[in-house]
Amino acid sequence: MMKKWINLVPFMMALLVFCACDKNAEVKQFMTDFSTAVANQDMATIEKMYPEAAEADSLAFVFDAEKAQIETLDDGSVKIVLDEGQDITLQKGEGDEGLKIKESHGVFVYPQDRMDFALKTGWYDKSLDDVENADRLADTLFVKYLNDKIAGTVIADLKSKVKITKSVYTDSGIRTSYLVVVSNQSNRQIEGDEYVVISKIYTTVGFGFSRNTISLGSRTLTGKPIPAHGQVSYTFSTEDGVEPENPVSTISINPRIENVLADYEPTGKEYEDYLNQKK
Secondary structure: OOOHHHHHHHHHHHHHHHHHHHHHHHHHHHEEEEEHHOOOHHHHHHHHHHHHHHHHEEEOOOOOOOOOOEEEEOOOEEEEOOOOOEEEEEOOOOHHHHHHHHEEEEEEEHHHHHHHHHHHHHHOOOOOOHHHHHHHHHHHHHHHHHHHHHHHHHHHHHHHHEEEEEEOOOOOOOOEEEEEEEEEEOOEEOOOOOEEEEHHHHHHHHEEOEEEEEEEEEEEEEEOEEEOEEEEEEEEEEOOOOOOOOOEEEEOOOOOHHHHHHHHOOOHHHHHHHHHHHO
16 A cells, blocks of 8 residues: 555656646746737737736836746745846736736836936835835825925035135225135036126225215126136226225025936935825
C-alpha cells in the first residue's frame, strides 16, 4: 500500500506543476495582451482590462514573461512584479468577464519634470497605488497652495539676501552725484528684471533755524543682472547741489516664475502640510 502511495507522488507533483503552468499561462497571456494594448494606445481594450486606467495621463508598460515574478495572494488575486519597479495585481471579473487589473504601481506615467517635483514634495507617494496617486496629482488646489507657499518662501529668502548696501551722495556743487549699490548673497544670479530699486532724492534749503527738507523726485533703478554673491552699482545726478541728503532707497523683489521653482528646495512634507491645513 505504501508503495502505491509513493508511486502516486511523482504523478501528483506533475499535476500540480501542470496546473500552475496553466494558470500562469492565462496570466501571462493577459499581461501580453495588456502590454500590446498600451503600446498601440488602444484605450478601448485598455479600459476593458483596467477600468481605472481612464484616470491616467498616459501609461507605460512592457511585459517580459522571463523577468516577471508571478505570485498568487491569499485573497486569490495574482500579483505580477516586474524589474522596472512596476507591479500589477489581477483578479477574476464577475461571471465570464475573465481577468481584470485590480491595481497597479508605476504604470501611470507623467512628464519627468512634474514627476520629479511631485516626488520631492510628497505629492506623489510610492506607497500608494497608481489610481490613488492620480487622484492626488489631479488636486489643483494643492498647486495653488504650493505656488503661494513657494512664492512667499522664495521672495522672503531673496529679500534677506538681495539688499541695498549703499545709498549715498558722493559730492556737492553745481552737480550732485548719487551712488546706490545692490548686493546679492544668494546662490544664483538675479536677473535685471527681477528687482526694482526706487531712490527718493532730498535736499535741505533755508537759513538758520528756518530749514526745510524738500523732495527732488525719485529714480527707478533696474535692469542690471546681479551675479551670485556679487553686487552692482547705479549712479545718477541732479543739477541742484544745495546740501543734498543721502537718497532713501528701497528694493522690490519680483522673481521670474520659472526661477521660483528652481529657487525652492522642497522638504518632502509639502503635500502632508497641505492636507493638514485643510482639516
